[in-house]
Amino acid sequence: MCLGIPGQLVRWVEREGIFSQAEIEFDGVRRVVHMACVTEAEVGDYILVHAGIAINRIDAREAERIFETLAEWGDDEGWHESLPEGGEHES
Amino acid sequence: MKYLDEYRDPAAAQVLLDEIRRVSTRCWTLMEVCGGQTHSLLRHGIAAELQGTVELIHGPGCPVCVTDQADIDFACQLAKRSDVMLTSFGDMLRVPGSQGSLLDARTRGGQVRIVYSPLDAVELARRQPEKQVVFFAVGFETTAPATALAVKQAAQYQLDNFSLIVSHVRVQPAMESLVESPDHRVQAFLAAGHVCTVMGYQSYDRFVARYQLPVIVTGFEPLDLLQGILAGIRQLEAGEAWLENCYSRAVQVAGNQSARDLVQEVYQVSDCRWRGFGLIASGGLSLREPWLRFDARARFAECGLPVILNSACRSFDVMTGQLKPPECPHFGKQCTPETPLGAPMVSSEGACAAYFRYAGV
Numbered sequence: 217m218c219l220g221i222p223g224q225l226v227r228w229v230e231r232e233g234i235f236s237q238a239e240i241e242f243d244g245v246r247r248v249v250h251m252a253c254v255t256e257a258e259v260g261d262y263i264l265v266h267a268g269i270a271i272n273r274i275d276a277r278e279a280e281r282i283f284e285t286l287a288e289w290g291d292d293e294g295w296h297e298s299l300p301e302g303g304e305h306e307s
Numbered sequence: 308m309k310y311l312d313e314y315r316d317p318a319a320a321q322v323l324l325d326e327i328r329r330v331s332t333r334c335w336t337l338m339e340v341c342g343g344q345t346h347s348l349l350r351h352g353i354a355a356e357l358q359g360t361v362e363l364i365h366g367p368g369c370p371v372c373v374t375d376q377a378d379i380d381f382a383c384q385l386a387k388r389s390d391v392m393l394t395s396f397g398d399m400l401r402v403p404g405s406q407g408s409l410l411d412a413r414t415r416g417g418q419v420r421i422v423y424s425p426l427d428a429v430e431l432a433r434r435q436p437e438k439q440v441v442f443f444a445v446g447f448e449t450t451a452p453a454t455a456l457a458v459k460q461a462a463q464y465q466l467d468n469f470s471l472i473v474s475h476v477r478v479q480p481a482m483e484s485l486v487e488s489p490d491h492r493v494q495a496f497l498a499a500g501h502v503c504t505v506m507g508y509q510s511y512d513r514f515v516a517r518y519q520l521p522v523i524v525t526g527f528e529p530l531d532l533l534q535g536i537l538a539g540i541r542q543l544e545a546g547e548a549w550l551e552n553c554y555s556r557a558v559q560v561a562g563n564q565s566a567r568d569l570v571q572e573v574y575q576v577s578d579c580r581w582r583g584f585g586l587i588a589s590g591g592l593s594l595r596e597p598w599l600r601f602d603a604r605a606r607f608a609e610c611g612l613p614v615i616l617n618s619a620c621r622s623f624d625v626m627t628g629q630l631k632p633p634e635c636p637h638f639g640k641q642c643t644p645e646t647p648l649g650a651p652m653v654s655s656e657g658a659c660a661a662y663f664r665y666a667g668v
Binding site for chain 1: 530
């Protein structure tokens with residue numbers, strides 16, 4: 217019920233007021249999402265979608281923080297070798 | 308998927324698990340507030356992995372579970388009317404009211420339609436002007452912007468055949484109600500990340516100061532949850548209690564101002580009946596004056612019914628962390644997902660459903 221799904225903004229459909237909409241890609245599937253609450257988002261941005269509307273942008277810089285923290289704790293576990301380069305995942 | 312899969316990396320999770328075990332000198336009791344977090348903790352085996360190091364107790368953060376039976380009964384009554392199309396998130400269909408569920412109402416010929424978004428319900432109302440389309444608006448502050456936007460769009464389209472059963476609930480008053488109880492066991496809270504995405508987390512400052520309990524804004528993926536648990540334990544081990552954001556990729560201190568403005572414009576804070584809890588002061592939202600024409604309760608006032616309470620379900624004890632679902636005498640016997648005695652066994656975020664589904668993970 218309170219889960220948000222991250223997706224990437226592919227194309228603005230309408231960028232004005234309460235009828236703002238954009239095409240968002242979720243793991244290869246594209247869907248038109250209501251954007252009235254995140255009109256500042258740009259193409260390429262990742263956003264969080266809940267119940268058909270965007271509720272926030274995902275801050276890419278902040279998203280990397282946990283992996284930097286883990287890296288600071290050392291590489292004894294070799295954990296980062298299991299991640300794609302740069303901590304990113306290719307869908 | 309980007310921003311999901313990398314937060315499920317088992318090796319990275321192991322690093323966090325090891326750190327949690329390293330810093331813990333005793334078994335602490337943390338409550339994850341949101342039902343989505345409960346499911347993730349059980350699904351990914353985190354609760355079992357940390358058994359003996361951290362006790363995770365499950366909070367009241369399943370809006371489906373706490374929706375008042377009277378609201379469900381009202382929705383079922385509306386669904387029986389030939390002029391009404393009742394729309395709802397799928398989570399609500401099997402939740403029992405005092406006289407059956409929306410699924411029962413549909414089986415008996417009622418028009419009940421699952422929608423992904425309240426904005427889809429607005430579209431249905433536009434396309435079917437002969438029908439009264441009613442959306443059952445449940446959910447925490449995460450969902451309120453979507454339903455507020457639906458109201459504004461309906462007003463813009465000048466729809467007189469769209470209305471809402473507003474059953475929105477607010478998470479923080481429930482947390483306050485919980486810690487006011489003298490026998491609560493919570494030592495730190497993992498706050499519901501997506502509520503904070505919308506509302507921010509400034510309002511927790513007073514909560515932390517008053518109750519001297521750590522509050523950690525936490526996401527939903529395994530690494531998010533482990534990070535939140537670690538932050539909470541570090542505070543507890545240091546004898547500290549402060550507000551910490553471990554979900555900063557999606558949550559800023561003031562939340563999403565546009566979404567908050569939208570909610571503020573359409574809704575006002577009001578007292579609200581929570582299933583299992585009773586009346587919680589400031590525990591819900593109701594439509595403000597300019598939008599009251601979209602209130603289904605006013606539009607269909609004659610459809611109210613007396614509620615017959617089902618006392619067998621121990622949902623209150625489960626949602627306040629007093630009882631683990633398997634400890635309930637009805638769990639897995641009289642109460643299963645197929646024959647639920649209460650909402651926590653059927654909701655996609657219900658703690659009982661999570662234990663039933665992921666038992667043995």
